[in-house]
Every structure is written in C-alpha cells, then in structure tokens.
Amino acid sequence: MIHAVALGGMLYVLWLLLSGYWTDGLLLSLGAVSTVLCVLTARRMGIVDREGVPIRQAIRAVTYWPWLAWQVILSNITVAKIILNPKLPISPTLAIVPYTQKTDLGQVIFANSITLTPGTISVDMALDGILVHALEGSGIDDLMEGEMDRRVTAFEGER
Amino acid sequence: MELIVDLISWACILTGGTFLLTGGIGILRMPDFYTRIHAASLMDTMGAGMILVGLIFQTGFTLGSVKLLLVLLFLILTGPVSTHALAGAALTAGLRPKNTDDRTGGTFMGPMTHVAENDPPHPDLIGEDHR
Amino acid sequence: MFIAATLAILATMVLALVRAFVGPSVYDRILAVNAFGTKTVLLIAVLGYVTERPDFIDVALVYALINFVGTIAVMKFHKYSSLAGPPADRDDFADL
Amino acid sequence: MTFDQFIDIALFAFLAATAIAMLRANSLFAAAMLSGIFSLLCAGLYTVMDAVDVAFTEAAVGAGISTVLFLGTLALTSSRAKAQRTIHWPALFMVFVTGAVLIWSTLDMPLYGDPNAPIHHHVADRYIEDSAEEVGPPNIVTSVLASYRGFDTMGETTVIFTAGMAVLLLLGGPALMAPFRRKGEKGAEATSEPAKAPSKTRSGKGDT
Numbered sequence: 001m002i003h004a005v006a007l008g009g010m011l012y013v014l015w016l017l018l019s020g021y022w023t024d025g026l027l028l029s030l031g032a033v034s035t036v037l038c039v040l041t042a043r044r045m046g047i048v049d050r051e052g053v054p055i056r057q058a059i060r061a062v063t064y065w066p067w068l069a070w071q072v073i074l075s076n077i078t079v080a081k082i083i084l085n086p087k088l089p090i091s092p093t094l095a096i097v098p099y100t101q102k103t104d105l106g107q108v109i110f111a112n113s114i115t116l117t118p119g120t121i122s123v124d125m126a127l128d129g130i131l132v133h134a135l136e137g138s139g140i141d142d143l144m145e146g147e148m149d150r151r152v153t154a155f156e157g158e159r
Numbered sequence: 160m161e162l163i164v165d166l167i168s169w170a171c172i173l174t175g176g177t178f179l180l181t182g183g184i185g186i187l188r189m190p191d192f193y194t195r196i197h198a199a200s201l202m203d204t205m206g207a208g209m210i211l212v213g214l215i216f217q218t219g220f221t222l223g224s225v226k227l228l229l230v231l232l233f234l235i236l237t238g239p240v241s242t243h244a245l246a247g248a249a250l251t252a253g254l255r256p257k258n259t260d261d262r263t264g265g266t267f268m269g270p271m272t273h274v275a276e277n278d279p280p281h282p283d284l285i286g287e288d289h290r
Numbered sequence: 291m292f293i294a295a296t297l298a299i300l301a302t303m304v305l306a307l308v309r310a311f312v313g314p315s316v317y318d319r320i321l322a323v324n325a326f327g328t329k330t331v332l333l334i335a336v337l338g339y340v341t342e343r344p345d346f347i348d349v350a351l352v353y354a355l356i357n358f359v360g361t362i363a364v365m366k367f368h369k370y371s372s373l374a375g376p377p378a379d380r381d382d383f384a385d386l
Numbered sequence: 387m388t389f390d391q392f393i394d395i396a397l398f399a400f401l402a403a404t405a406i407a408m409l410r411a412n413s414l415f416a417a418a419m420l421s422g423i424f425s426l427l428c429a430g431l432y433t434v435m436d437a438v439d440v441a442f443t444e445a446a447v448g449a450g451i452s453t454v455l456f457l458g459t460l461a462l463t464s465s466r467a468k469a470q471r472t473i474h475w476p477a478l479f480m481v482f483v484t485g486a487v488l489i490w491s492t493l494d495m496p497l498y499g500d501p502n503a504p505i506h507h508h509v510a511d512r513y514i515e516d517s518a519e520e521v522g523p524p525n526i527v528t529s530v531l532a533s534y535r536g537f538d539t540m541g542e543t544t545v546i547f548t549a550g551m552a553v554l555l556l557l558g559g560p561a562l563m564a565p566f567r568r569k570g571e572k573g574a575e576a577t578s579e580p581a582k583a584p585s586k587t588r589s590g591k592g593d594t
Binding site for chain 3: 390396400413415419420457556
C-alpha cells in the first residue's frame with residue numbers, strides 16, 4: 001500500500017511539473033484522476049512492490065549518486081584520453097566481476113552503474129558474477145577491488 | 160552573479176561538446192564493436208549530461224529546467240539499459256570481441272552452445288567482418 | 291555559445307552517420323542509430339535555445355523515451371529472432 | 387545565411403547521404419537501421435520547422451514502429467537484396483517527371499512562414515481569438531482537438547489505441563504472441579502460459 005501511495009505521489013508531482021498548471025481546479029482534478037488510473041494499472045500489472053517502487057533506495061540515492069557521478073566524470077576523462085591518444089592504447093578485457101547484492105534490484109543497480117561508467121560495460125549475468133567488458137585491464141582491476149560493489153550493497157540496504 | 164552563472168553554463172556546454180566530439184571520434188577509431196560501445200557511452204554520459212546541465216544553468220529555476228533535468232534523468236537511466244541490451248545481444252548472437260584478454264577461463268569466448276544447437280545465428284546478425 | 295554546442299552536435303551526428311554507413315556488423319549500426327537518437331534529443335533541446343523557444347524541451351523529453359523504446363524493441367528482436375520475447379522453455383534468455 | 391538555414395542545410399545533407407547509403411546497402415538489416423536514422427532526421431527537420439506534432443508522429447512511427455516492422459519482415463524473408471545493377475529507364479523517367487511536377491507546383495505556394503498565407507486565415511483566427519471563451523482550456527490546441535474537431539480526434543484516438551495494443555502485443559511476451567508465431571517454432575505451444583512466467587526466473591544460467 002505504501003508503495004502505491006508513493007508511486008501515486010511521485011506521478012502526481014511529475015504531472016504537475018510537466019503540465020505547469022497549478023491553479024485550475026478542473027485540470028488539477030483531471031490530473032489526479034489520470035494518476036490514480038496509472039497506479040491502478042500498475043497494481044494490476046503487479047509492478048507496485050519493493051522492486052518497482054524502491055522507496056528506501058530513493059532516499060539513499062542522495063549519497064550514492066554524487067559518488068557515482070564523480071566516478072563517471074573520472075572515467076570519462078580516462079577514456080577520452082585513450083581515444084585522443086594517437087597510439088590508441090587499449091587492452092580490451094573480459095572478466096567476471098563478483099557481486100554481493102542479495103536482490104535482483106541491487107544487482108541491476110550494480111550492473112547499470114558498471115555500464116554507466118565509461119570504460120566498463122556489463123555484458124551479461126553469469127552464475128557467480130557479472131560479465132564485464134573493459135576497455136583496459138585496469139578497469140577490471142578497479143572493479144575487482146570491490147569499492148563500487150560495497151557502495152551498491154550499502155545503497156541497496158537489504159540484509 | 161549573472162556573469163558567474165553564464166560562465167559556469169558556458170564551461171559546461173563547451174565541455175559537453177568536446178566530449179561529444181571525442182566520443183564520435185572514438186566510435187570511428189575503435190577497432191571492434193565492444194570497444195566502440197565504450198566510446199558511445201562517453202557521449203551519452205558526459206556529452207549529453209554536461210550540455211543539459213549547461214542548459215539548466217542558462218534556464219534558472221523554472222519549469223523548463225525541471226524538464227531538462229527529466230531529460231537528463233531519462234537519458235542516464237535508459238542509456239545503460241540499452242547499452243547492456245546491445246552488448247548482451249551481440250554476445251548471444253555470436254559476435255566475439257577481438258584481441259581480448261579473457262579472464263573468464265574461455266567460457267565466453269568459445270562457440271556459444273545454445274545458439275549453435277538451437278538456431279544458428281543469421282549471417283547478417285554477425286556482420287560482414289566475421290563471416 | 292548555443293551555436294557552438296549545435297555545431298558540436300551536428301559534427302558528432304556526421305561521425306555517427308559514418309559509423310552507421312560502414313557497419314560492419316549490424317550491432318555497430320544499431321549502436322550508431324542509438325547514438326544518433328541521443329544526438330537528436332540534444333539537438334532539439336539546444337535548438338530551442340538557439341531559436342529562443344525553450345518549449346522545445348517537451349519534444350526532447352518525448353524523444354528520449356521513444357529512442358529508448360525503439361532500441362529495446364530492436365534488441366529484443368535481435369536477441370530472440372522474434373518480437374515475442376523468450377520462448378517459454380528457454381529460461382536462460384530471460385534476462386533482457 | 388542565418389544559422390537556422392545552416393542547420394536546415396546540414397540536416398538535409400545528412401538526409402540525402404542517408405538515402406544514398408540506404409540505396410547502396412546490400413544488407414537489408416543495414417537499410418532498416420538507416421531508415422531509422424532517416425526518420426530521426428525527418429523528425430528533427432519537422433521540429434526545426436515548428437511542426438512539432440508531425441515530428442512526434444514521425445519519431446514514434448518512423449523511427450520506432452516501422453523499423454521494428456522492417457526487422458520483423460526480414461525475419462520472415464531474406465535479408466540480402468538481390469544484386470540488381472541495371473537501371474529501369476521508364477521508372478527513372480517517371481520518377482523524374484513526378485519530382486519535376488512536384489517542384490513546379492511549389493512555385494505557386496506562399497513562402498514558408500508567410501503570415502498572410504490563406505491557410506493561416508481560414509479558421510485559425512477564430513481559434514486564437516475566441517477559443518478561451520467558447521471552450522475554456524488554456525491551450526488552444528486542446529480546444530481544437532477536443533471540441534472544434536472532436537469527431538476527427540475520436541477517430542485518431544482509435545488509431546492510437548490500436549497502435550498501443552499493437553505495441554503491447556509486440557512487447558508483451560510469448561503467451562500474447564503465440565497465435566502469431568510460425569508453425570513448428572518453439573514456444574508455439576506456450577499459449578496457456580502466463581505472460582510473465584519467463585521474466586520471473588533467475589537470469590544467466592545458460593551462457594556458461
């Protein structure tokens with residue numbers, strides 16, 4: 001229930017921001033009706049749960065996203081240097097990076113964080129880890145150290 | 160004050176443009192598909208992100224900047240998903256990374272068993288350089 | 291300044307187009323089309339400022355979503371050789 | 387030459403280059419992907435010309451659905467073009483004549499964006515001046531669509547609803563698509579399976 005309320009509130013705020021009409025009562029109520037319709041549809045589809053509406057993670061994102069953004073900027077500069085280097089010093093590497101997240105949601109966040117950071121992409125899920133293709137071997141080494149994994153597990157917040 | 164905001168937004172837009180161009184060059188220079196993806200993600204994260212952040216600074220606190228922020232959010236949330244889908248589909252279809260240091264023990268670099276057994280990939284799925 | 295950004299986006303569009311023309315594999319082309327879609331979103335957003343009509347952002351917003359759905363549909367097609375999704379007896383494809 | 391014109395010219399040049407590349411491509415998959423780029427370029431051009439609604443449609447239908455439909459067609463047929471290098475002269479002649487007639491007919495049209503063109507004074511004046519009192523909503527387009535052209539909109543909504551259903555069918559999973567599969571293909575017997583069954587399983591068992 002709390003997930004449905006959170007989803008509805010989020011959708012209504014989105015509606016307000018996109019429409020820009022804050023005063024007209026008729027339009028506001030019509031927006032509310034469409035929000036409720038969307039939430040009902042989502043409930044019927046069975047996606048209003050801890051995975052579909054991650055409330056806890058939304059709060060924790062305040063600390064995780066800035067760190068991720070900084071990582072993205074750092075690795076962007078690294079990859080840009082490689083591309084602009086006339087010798088193109090790449091050493092593509094394929095490896096399986098283990099994860100410690102318990103839930104599907106946490107694993108998806110980890111895999112997407114890997115992909116979002118240039119220089120490493122998650123290609124597939126294997127039994128014991130995420131198959132990662134990296135532009136350089138050092139990218140894999142950084143992932144293997146496990147800092148991103150630890151932070152995502154903390155972000156996931158499941159025990 | 161206005162000058163400072165202008166300067167910040169110009170710096171952001173210029174950085175974004177530079178990263179876009181770098182990513183574009185990378186897409187052309189990289190030797191195989193899997194390395195090209197890395198260059199493309201350069202454009203999607205820093206390129207698009209910096210340009211949109213610069214535009215947000217130009218707009219100030221209005222509904223317009225909220226919408227720009229939403230564009231940025233959609234791009235950042237959907238970009239990795241389509242990149243992952245692309246790479247995963249290429250590997251499943253049998254496109255092999257070239258000159259790659261394989262630390263998986265060869266499980267992913269050999270012929271794909273279920274593809275070979277169930278339906279052989281279409282020649283066009285693999286591409287002219289792998290035939 | 292916006293003009294510089296527009297020029298950068300147009301130049302990147304040319305580079306992505308070249309990659310789409312030469313291929314060689316189908317995935318390179320899909321990558322190029324996806325990148326091209328992102329560039330279109332950016333171009334529309336920036337053009338709104340060049341022509342001083344920032345309401346173009348709504349268009350950019352919708353494009354960002356359409357581009358994603360298009361890419362995922364194409365990928366789904368390539369991965370399963372049909373648009374229907376994974377056959378019910380093949381669990382190992384269920385991760386897309 | 388203003389910067390707007392420069393953008394127009396650049397986009398049209400990309401468009402022409404894409405069209406030529408599409409003609410020369412032997413691999414039909416490549417041509418399908420290029421047609422996606424073609425549609426995106428068209429949509430960009432429409433946006434530059436302020437035809438935002440047309441641009442929406444072009445992006446959704448041209449770049450999205452029709453690329454997928456092309457690919458679906460290619461899955462059922464061959465994906466290589468037959469090597470055909472001879473030129474069909476009567477066809478080429480007809481294309482040139484048609485193009486010439488179309489270009490000739492544009493000479494009579496009012497200039498692009500001319501505020502005095504007849505099209506801008508047929509009913510548009512009344513929409514702009516009176517719609518706030520006659521209908522109510524702050525957005526003129528909404529009044530036109532929902533009231534002045536209500537029946538037209540009803541038909542359009544039907545079309546869009548149908549398109550939405552089609553997208554659901556395409557993306558909806560094996561059970562929904564089972565009746566449309568070719569005979570003998572795996573999964574054709576999965577009609578009674580609920581659609582979300584495969585997505586609930588744990589991923590990534592098969593690749594090792």
